[in-house]
Amino acid sequence: MTMQNTTTLQTPVAPARGRLRPLGQREVRITGGFWGDRQRVNGAATLEHIQSRLESEGWLGNFDRAAAGTLPEGRRGREFSDSEVYKFLEALSWEIGRTDDPALEDRLRSVVARVAAAQEADGYLNTMFGRPGQRDRWSDLEWGHELYCLGHLFQAAVARARTRPDAEDGLLAIAVRAADVVCAEFGAQGRDGICGHAEVEVGLAELSRVTGDPRYLEQARLFVERHGHGTLRDIEWGRSYFQDDVPVREAVALRGHAVRANYLAAGAADVAVDTGDEDLLAALHGQWDRTVARRTYVTGGQGSHHQDEAFGEDWELPADRAYSETCAGVGSIMFSWRLLLASGDPRQAELIERTLYNVVATSPAPDGRAFFYANTLHQRVPGSPADPEATSPRASSSLRAPWFEVSCCPPNVARTLASLDAYVATADDDGVQLHQYAPAAVRTMLADGRTVAFDVETDYPASGSIRVIVREDAATAAPWTLTLRVPEWATGAHLSVTSADGSVDERDAAPGTVEVRRAFRAGDVVELVLPMTSRLTAPDARIDAVRGCVVVERGPEVFALESVDAGADVSGLALAPGSAPFERDGRLWVEVIDRGGEDAGWPYQASADESAERPASRAVPLVAYHEWAQRGPSTMRVWIPAAS
Template sequence: MTESIAQAEATSSPLPDPTGGRPVTPTRRTLRPLGLGEVRVTGGFWGRRQRVNGDATLQHCRHWMDHLGWTTNFTDPAGPGSAQRRGREFSDSEVYKMLEAMAWETGRSTEFAQRWNSHIDELTAAIANAQAPDGYVNTAFGGHGRRPRYTDLNFGHELYCTGHLIQAAVARARTYGPDPLLDVARRAADHVCATFGPHGIQSVGGHPEIEPALVELARLTGEQRYLDQAALFVERRGHRRLPEHEAGWPYFQDDIPVRHANVLRGHAVRALYLSCGAVDTAVETGDTELLEAVAAQYERTLARRTYITGGMGSHHAGESFGDDFVLPADRAYSETCAGVASMMLAWRLLLATGEPRYADAIERVLYNVIATSVADDGTSFFYANTLHQRVPTEPVAPDKESLRFGGGSRAPWFEVSCCLPNVARTLASLGGYLVTADAEGVQLHQYTDAEVRTRLDDGRPVGLQVRTDYPETGTIVIRVTETGDGPWSLTLRVPEWVSGAVLSGAVGRRSVEPGTVVVRRAFTVGEELRLELPMSPRWTFPDPRIDAVRGCVAVERGPLVLCAESTDQDGAPDAVDLDSLRIDTGVRPRDAASGATVSGRFQPPAGDGLPYYPSQPPRGEAHPQSIRLVPYYRWARRGPSTMRVWLPKDD
């Protein structure tokens, strides 16, 4: 059903491609992604987070997974099927995501490479030990005393786990080279192809993930059958082949074939992972119809089902998308993993189309979901990212496995702890999401301190050094550190939110508009380009169809959504009732150390009878005051607090 993928990166070399370390390597694309071997984040906003991630977060993940037995499930001395198995049915996948993060980490930095290499070797041996002779590997199903294989396709997560195993092995191969983990993953993938192939089980995994994983494995190995199996899974979906369940087929995206749907729906992470797999198969097979269908679904989802933060999935029930414009700030679910998944999808669409709006979507979710989720020390996190906290939440003890997903305070670990290892693999591989190249030159999509070294398609070397304290300020300086002769193009994304951006350099100084700006010339080593993005805080008004935030405004500053947190307001903590805040939009927001201030009043609440009145409820006296706003990602870092992103307007 597909053309050959034999032209992929297939390598039999024991050493990785020095330009490698790319999360996604489409063979057909508009833009060629640069890998960790070509883009090194050297500091700044993301550099700090990468360091914490590569040390404390990975250590924390390993500690908890050992502590809870998720790693030792693979080596349970009591043997398969013992009652000793611990963790939820998908706990294997967390080990794999951690492995993937460790693999990217060894490709990103030399500092911790030795430490994580030994972890990878040890865990690989454990997983290999648990693998059945036919390639199946899962500690929750199969074998004596366990539920039989594939008896719970809706929620068993077996194919999902296998997908994450494959992704870990692919990351390992792309940063270190083929190793025993890749052998395990290939055997597991071969088992999947044998079991779910054209003549096998005529169904799909309830939680997608195997699909993009199989495509990456096909790209890595050049094996067509993995791509064929991924395409088969994508095509099978949407025909109600999964057993009926009270969650409903839309929850599993099994209600409508992928190519016929017009918006993402159901469980947000499932929908987004499936979309990633669909884009991957579409680009490899030249299936333009499928690619355009997924792109249109994502566009509509961005336009109607996405929070201002870039977060997706508004409902706690079913961790699912709501109907169009159902985006409550209260108890916004906005699962961290859905943020990661949205970034994965946007990146694939950016590579496929070259459209800068996908890089805008990545920026939004990076600064406002992914940066929000993890604590400064990297050892606690949000699973759900609410946009409105009405009641302060007590912190979770550092040794406490949290059972609840509600927001308010970051927890060190959850019974379902997908998000932290998911963020960890994203941060470790972040260098692979920043820069691309094509026949004309190089494109910078995200701005952080970084060093870029690559070759153009014609072989000419290019080196760039990016220096910026973005998003604290909007000044980005790009220095050419290496260049071949003759002209090539340096393309810079100009974010969708900006107004009054200016580009200056050897070619002079000029205004640039949102989208991209292309500088094509024969660059010289040492020359600098300077992009100035004005960062004044600005009002943002919601579409009137979003009922939940009618009559409210938000304030953004550069790529950052701001919020009012009780901690920052004048008055005793108990006296600051953010839900009685009314903002005067007649006074422009004023810049203030990486945040803003606005004018507003705390209106005393209305009566205490039924909250419904025959006329506009009475309003008490209130004096205007200055309200401090801070970046949303910073909230809940200074003890229990209340918080609002959307601020009611004074009327």
């Protein structure tokens, strides 16, 4: 695979092989709807907000100080603050690819110039290490985050190279010089070390794909294989925190720090695919299965522990202490997407959808200038209104905050939204697969030269109609296959194909995927109708934290009970026996009863006879989880106790 090849793909992930080929920004364009709105806010507000914070926090200024030779004096931010600048550059690159905004182009070039000026003569780049008065380079692999930061630099350079291959702004060259330093230090003949925070692996793998230089893939492979051999020092929470406890190919589930775990798994998937390592790929599929079956919240969120931002054990999924870091959601999408490309399994697309709607969409405020870092599923105490100027600890409030001391999440959301077009559809030799449903324009060429072009019209998830309108005849009238994903919850989905000539072909569509293969003509319409009725969902009996509870879902969206609507704290509410959610005035409602009341003094008493008189029920509207905490301080719960 050459540089020419992968820079033609405007997508964050471009594997050397696999079941599906991703379609990038030049081939898929989201044109509106739920995600189009969020992309617009991201481009119009969030990117400016992030740059303003990177300046005011001094994290961009650190590069200027490096260039001026005045460091370490005045350096601000944590060890990993450089990485936020790189994620911002990645987000800008995708946004420029998406919109061609010249103001953003100027902004990017200006930041790249400041980064370039900070690079050391030998290619090393980090504002925290290596200068007189700073710690030595690579002297703190556990916590220093040097390789982690470079991994984000590489992803930014890859995004730029794929969206503006002829830009000559120098970002790719900066990345290549830094990558060469990494290979010299940590190559097969070099130091047997890994970074305490995985990320350099995905960065190196994509850099290899963009540049065609196999050394970077080999370096990624070395880092992946070195995990699990205890080269990092042990810590209170164990080496599982860094995934340095068990080799990647021997692990049975993701574990430890949830962002690290997903980033590493994503990098390992890149290595497995590009090196043809089927054993490693199979191990990663097994880890994904187990993690989804036993260690994932109903929102798609991952990470049960505040203490170490980590996965819990199997079935350990507390709602009230859910950490479910926004970045772990982003990492889960990175990992799932790579497996999807490799295998074509629609379950991975479904987890991505669930995570997008209930984690990624939940984090930013409607104005794009405040964010959730952690995403609890049960808020017990109303938070204080966030100070729009304040920098917050990472997970202390029930309200979105403008910035964090560890501010990984805002730029992670920004780069994900800006590149989201590239997660909508894929192609194989015979056609195109739609994985996510949004208003979109799709146009690509299959391997044999057939052009595929269609628009998607939908207001999903508000309703379940997804219409694919073919815009060009299949070249030489050759048939191709349109594959549509039918979510697991969409029992009773229905497909109709209306030909340009007016004939209609209808059939049921079972969960999984549904295919339409024909010599498509311009004007042909394929409509998939997903049933968008609300549903009550119960947890596996082994998930202790939400036993006896149900969650209301509709389509890919999880709903919540919020005190703003309930008129009281939600801690004593339960679903009225036998009741089901219903729609009224455009909202979902449930009947609840109140089981609060006076304290018992000691809250553990003889098992009570439940035949006592039941309090009257009342109807309370629900809120989509991604819309909670937008009306001021509140308490909230996703899982609603089911009164027995």
